[in-house]
Amino acid sequence: MELNLEPNIADPDGFYDELLAVHQGLSKEDSDALNARLILILANHVGDRDVLTAALKAAQR
Amino acid sequence: MALALDLGRKGTPVLVLDDHDGVGQGSRAICFAKRTLEIANRLGAGQRMIDKGVVWNVGKVFHGDDRVFQFNLQPEDGHRCPAFINLQQPYFEKFLVDEIRVAQDEGAPIEIRGRNAVTALDQRDDHVLLDVDTPDGPYQIEAEWLIACDGARSPVRDMMGLSFDGRVFEDNFLIADVKMTADFPTERWFWFEPPFKDAGQSALLHKQPDDIWRIDFQLGWDIDREKELREDNVRARVDAMLGEGAEYELEWTSIYTFQCRRMQEFRHDRVIFAGDSAHQVSPFGARGANSGVQDADNLAWKLDFVIRGLAPEALLDTYSEERVHGADENILNSTRATDFLTPKSEISKVFRNAVLELARDHPFARPLVNSGRLSVPCVYDGLSLNGPDMLDGPERTRVGAPAVDAKLGETYLLDRLPGEFTLLCIDAPAPDIDEVDGVPLTHLGLTARGNPFLKERYLGDARGAVYLFRPDQHVVARWPEASADDVASAMRIALGKGA
Ligand SMILES: Cc1cc2nc3c(=O)[nH]c(=O)nc-3n(C[C@H](O)[C@H](O)[C@H](O)COP(=O)(O)OP(=O)(O)OC[C@H]3O[C@@H](n4cnc5c(N)ncnc54)[C@H](O)[C@@H]3O)c2cc1C
Numbered sequence: 001m002e003l004n005l006e007p008n009i010a011d012p013d014g015f016y017d018e019l020l021a022v023h024q025g026l027s028k029e030d031s032d033a034l035n036a037r038l039i040l041i042l043a044n045h046v047g048d049r050d051v052l053t054a055a056l057k058a059a060q061r
Numbered sequence: 062m063a064l065a066l067d068l069g070r071k072g073t074p075v076l077v078l079d080d081h082d083g084v085g086q087g088s089r090a091i092c093f094a095k096r097t098l099e100i101a102n103r104l105g106a107g108q109r110m111i112d113k114g115v116v117w118n119v120g121k122v123f124h125g126d127d128r129v130f131q132f133n134l135q136p137e138d139g140h141r142c143p144a145f146i147n148l149q150q151p152y153f154e155k156f157l158v159d160e161i162r163v164a165q166d167e168g169a170p171i172e173i174r175g176r177n178a179v180t181a182l183d184q185r186d187d188h189v190l191l192d193v194d195t196p197d198g199p200y201q202i203e204a205e206w207l208i209a210c211d212g213a214r215s216p217v218r219d220m221m222g223l224s225f226d227g228r229v230f231e232d233n234f235l236i237a238d239v240k241m242t243a244d245f246p247t248e249r250w251f252w253f254e255p256p257f258k259d260a261g262q263s264a265l266l267h268k269q270p271d272d273i274w275r276i277d278f279q280l281g282w283d284i285d286r287e288k289e290l291r292e293d294n295v296r297a298r299v300d301a302m303l304g305e306g307a308e309y310e311l312e313w314t315s316i317y318t319f320q321c322r323r324m325q326e327f328r329h330d331r332v333i334f335a336g337d338s339a340h341q342v343s344p345f346g347a348r349g350a351n352s353g354v355q356d357a358d359n360l361a362w363k364l365d366f367v368i369r370g371l372a373p374e375a376l377l378d379t380y381s382e383e384r385v386h387g388a389d390e391n392i393l394n395s396t397r398a399t400d401f402l403t404p405k406s407e408i409s410k411v412f413r414n415a416v417l418e419l420a421r422d423h424p425f426a427r428p429l430v431n432s433g434r435l436s437v438p439c440v441y442d443g444l445s446l447n448g449p450d451m452l453d454g455p456e457r458t459r460v461g462a463p464a465v466d467a468k469l470g471e472t473y474l475l476d477r478l479p480g481e482f483t484l485l486c487i488d489a490p491a492p493d494i495d496e497v498d499g500v501p502l503t504h505l506g507l508t509a510r511g512n513p514f515l516k517e518r519y520l521g522d523a524r525g526a527v528y529l530f531r532p533d534q535h536v537v538a539r540w541p542e543a544s545a546d547d548v549a550s551a552m553r554i555a556l557g558k559g560a
Contacts, residue, residue: 032408032411033411033414033415033418036411036412036414036415037415037418037419039412039415040412040415040416040419040426040429041419041423041425044425044426
């Protein structure tokens with residue numbers, strides 16, 4: 001499998017809203033912790049090691 | 062001691078020089094892994110270790126007050142040895158020395174000289190000249206080969222001016238071995254950010270024989286060693302962990318820092334380094350003593366063949382190649398565990414704690430929790446002594462791997478691989494060959510019919526297989542069927558004579 005960097009989320013505005021909403025009212029520390037949990041959950045869902053490496057590279061820019 | 066026993070049993074004269082007298086009394090290693098016990102079994106000392114040791118399978122991981130999860134190293138069926146035992150290192154050493162005494166009585170040429178310290182050495186063309194200091198005065202001795210098993214601070218390494226590079230971890234661990242008759246279960250309990258007072262960053266509780274428990278506290282970098290080692294301070298921490306009123310005696314306490322480092326090469330002509338002198342890892346994962354025993358297992362047969370003129374000296378370079386590979390694997394694992402235990406930055410701590418939080422509710426995060434990956438034997442993938450892998454067989458018994466045990470009626474497969482080159486034919490015809498260039502080859506013929514262990518571990522989907530094992534039980538080559546020529550050429554590769 002290859003890392004998909006094309007649009008893939010059906011409802012982009014709705015998703016973005018939801019992402020901001022879960023951080024609503026959190027301290028910086030709690031937000032960082034939530035982000036870390038989210039990354040780990042998503043990474044596990046992807047699973048594919050090559051895709052994960054490609055994603056880390058893409059994020060590094 | 063393992064090396065002396067192995068070599069002596071093969072008939073090679075060995076002299077052990079030890080600046081101490083008798084078995085070391087410090088309690089250091091406690092966790093001995095299956096492969097180590099299998100090697101000890103081959104040397105005749107394994108059963109006493111298993112009988113004396115505490116077998117454990119269950120581990121619990123806590124974060125603060127909460128239990129994060131529990132694991133069970135549920136042992137696989139069909140192995141003689143358990144996955145792990147806990148045993149104080151002095152017992153481990155004593156059982157080896159006792160077996161040396163037995164071997165001596167049977168005529169094995171082994172001599173142990175206590176309170177004999179090596180103080181200088183000079184490498185000559187065909188020997189090493191040693192200066193030895195004893196209570197009765199100094200003497201000199203010539204050795205054809207010198208194996209420096211003189212620990213992490215190796216004086217021999219220093220005398221030769223060789224480097225020992227790697228990483229020092231800025232952390233101090235307080236160990237207390239306490240004697241108590243408590244009814245904690247025989248489990249490994251590990252805390253991240255323990256809830257009891259002054260316990261530091263992490264803590265460990267683990268049972269040993271004789272009602273002794275190993276307790277470990279991770280204290281951090283800036284500490285006053287002398288103060289922390291004072292009995293009342295140690296007791297205050299232990300009391301907080303075990304609960305007020307717990308009755309115990311302090312058996313042994315120590316503070317250690319740790320490092321992960323190794324020598325560039327383990328062989329320097331006639332001086333060969335083994336154990337902590339060659340490589341040092343953090344204790345998380347129990348890889349120190351366990352890998353030292355694998356060094357001995359790897360070196361003994363090679364040195365024996367070289368000394369008897371049956372293999373070229375180049376074979377000894379493969380000791381360095383293979384064990385450097387093993388040391389790198391151990392250093393990598395132990396460094397990763399350390400990075401999880403002691404996050405080195407703010408963000409690494411955020412991720413570490415995220416893993417621990419998620420692991421409570423979700424199984425996916427549990428494999429990410431790293432409180433030390435327990436020692437597993439090293440596979441010599443892609444190294445120079447490997448012959449061909451022509452069998453589409455199981456991954457775990459591929460070329461380079463150590464033999465995997467399997468129950469055979471009343472005995473076990475590893476008991477039948479007795480420290481010589483061995484050709485195992487499972488439901489395959491045996492080629493007609495019983496020595497190669499003077500090196501004997503033992504035959505073992507088995508059937509996998511009615512033996513699911515053999516089938517699963519050695520055949521997979523294959524109908525039959527031929528496996529060639531080295532004296533240290535690693536797989537040299539495997540085929541669906543092999544000719545005498547196939548076997549001879551694989552054996553020459555494994556003897557360091559090239560393809
Ligand atoms: C707290 C702690 C816990 C550990 N737990 C584990 C564990 O659970 N499992 C595990 O596998 N490992 C563990 N280890 C590591 C393990 O203890 C070491 O890897 C092991 O002892 C190394 O054995 P060695 O024979 O190479 O060296 P050492 O045990 O250090 O022996 C070296 C010997 O050489 C002698 N010597 C030194 N200089 C000279 C000289 N000039 N002349 C003559 N003799 C000399 C010394 O007296 C000593 O007897 C632990 C270590 C520590 C500190």
